[in-house]
Each structure stands twice: as structure tokens, then as C-alpha cells.
Amino acid sequence: MEIIKVKSYRELSFKAAQFVASQVILKPESILGLATGSTPEGMYAEIIKMYQNGIVDFEKVTSFNLDEYIGLGKESDQSYVYYMQEHLFNHINIALSNINMPNGLAKDIEKECLEYEERIAKSGGLDLQILGIGRNGHIGFNEPDLKFEARTHVVMLDEQTIEDNSRFFESIDQVPKMAISMGVKTIMHAKKIVLLASGAEKAESVYKMIYGKIIPELPASVLQLHPNVTVICDEAAARLL
Numbered sequence: 001m002e003i004i005k006v007k008s009y010r011e012l013s014f015k016a017a018q019f020v021a022s023q024v025i026l027k028p029e030s031i032l033g034l035a036t037g038s039t040p041e042g043m044y045a046e047i048i049k050m051y052q053n054g055i056v057d058f059e060k061v062t063s064f065n066l067d068e069y070i071g072l073g074k075e076s077d078q079s080y081v082y083y084m085q086e087h088l089f090n091h092i093n094i095a096l097s098n099i100n101m102p103n104g105l106a107k108d109i110e111k112e113c114l115e116y117e118e119r120i121a122k123s124g125g126l127d128l129q130i131l132g133i134g135r136n137g138h139i140g141f142n143e144p145d146l147k148f149e150a151r152t153h154v155v156m157l158d159e160q161t162i163e164d165n166s167r168f169f170e171s172i173d174q175v176p177k178m179a180i181s182m183g184v185k186t187i188m189h190a191k192k193i194v195l196l197a198s199g200a201e202k203a204e205s206v207y208k209m210i211y212g213k214i215i216p217e218l219p220a221s222v223l224q225l226h227p228n229v230t231v232i233c234d235e236a237a238a239r240l241l
């Protein structure tokens, strides 16, 4: 793992955006794996600036998002599809038909998971996957478990994740209890992974991800086995390193 420690969230956002831009500049038809949460918001803002300045062009890019809440669709401002439109897609020239998000409103969720996985495979696989990390070490919505869940699947969200993500909702009762998430194998098949971590509350999971045992109880620890991972963390998240 390559570890890049930066001073501030701003620097983290800029560095992360540089990785995305370099990927797309070198391969305009890149397949990008994208993440949501507070952490990548700054990165998306920097990517938009780069696009507006003519540095990077998304015309041929295809995207796959990591996860989505079950029961939420684009009408809901808490859904990840809404988030992605607001924070990125509405501001760049990515083709609508090239945007892929798990459908949290699908009637047959199991089928949706299978088809999502197939779509990723058919695209040729992810060139670059952006990840955040949960306080409990989750990646995407792969929660601490007794085994690593390989492929895109249905997840029961952890109490801690529901509590952490409740800040985006009016009340904790409104946080969906289930989600669809790419699996660990889906993520590990990406050619390159860039994980972003910001803030002191991530310091412990970042430490365990890098130096801990590779166990499904800390899902991000599996990244130790990937040959091309870059972790970008600010000073607070890197506190224990």
C-alpha cells in the first residue's frame, strides 16, 4: 500500500482528484468505481473544476457506484443516486447511459445485484475504484462480518453505520436498514484503488486496515492483498500511523 499523508482535507481532495484526472487523461474510456459519503465531496468539487478548466473530459468514461440504500431512489435527496447527480454528474459531460448505480428501488433486489455485477464484468472491469472507509472499517457497505462477501449483494447495515449516516437524515429512524453494495471481490478486481480517509474518527480503522490482521471483521483490511492501493489521509486520520 502506498500511503500519502496530507495536511488538510483540501489537499486530500485535490490529490484524489488528480488520481481520477490522470486515469481519465491516460485512458479516456476509463471505467471508474465511485464512492459517496462526506469524504469524497471535496474530490468531486476539484474534479468539476478540472473539467470546467478543460483539463479532463468525461465523454467516454463509464462509472459504477459502490452502493445504494434499499428503498431510496433519485427522488430522495438521501439516496446515493441523488448525491452523485448533485456532487458530480450534473456538472460534467459523462453520458447518462454510461452512469451505473445499483437500483435501490428494484423489485427483485437479488436480480439487481446479479445484473449489476454482470454489467461491471461486461464493461471490462473497474480501472480505478475510489473508496472511503467507515468508522468500523467498512468499504462500500461491506460491514464487519464473519466472512468476506464476494459479489454485489444485499447488506444489513451495522448499528454504527446507521448512527454515523443518520447525520444526513432528519432522524435516525429514517436511515434505511438495508443496502446494496459491491462485494469485496468486486472491489478487489479493480486495477487500482484509491482510499480516502479524513478526520480523527477514522484513525483507528485506518491503522487496522494497514497494520491489522486481514479479517472480515475489519473489511478494509483485505486491501492489504491488493497490488495497487493508495491511501490518502489527512493528519487526523493518520494520527496512529
Ligand SMILES: N[C@@H]1[C@@H](O)[C@H](O)[C@@H](COP(=O)(O)O)O[C@@H]1O
Pocket: 035, 036, 037, 038, 039, 040, 066, 067, 131, 132, 133, 134, 135, 139, 140, 141, 161, 165
Ligand atoms: N457507504 C458509504 C461508504 O462508501 C463511505 O465510505 C462511508 C464513510 O463515509 P464518510 O465519508 O461520510 O465518513 O460511509 C458510507 O456508509
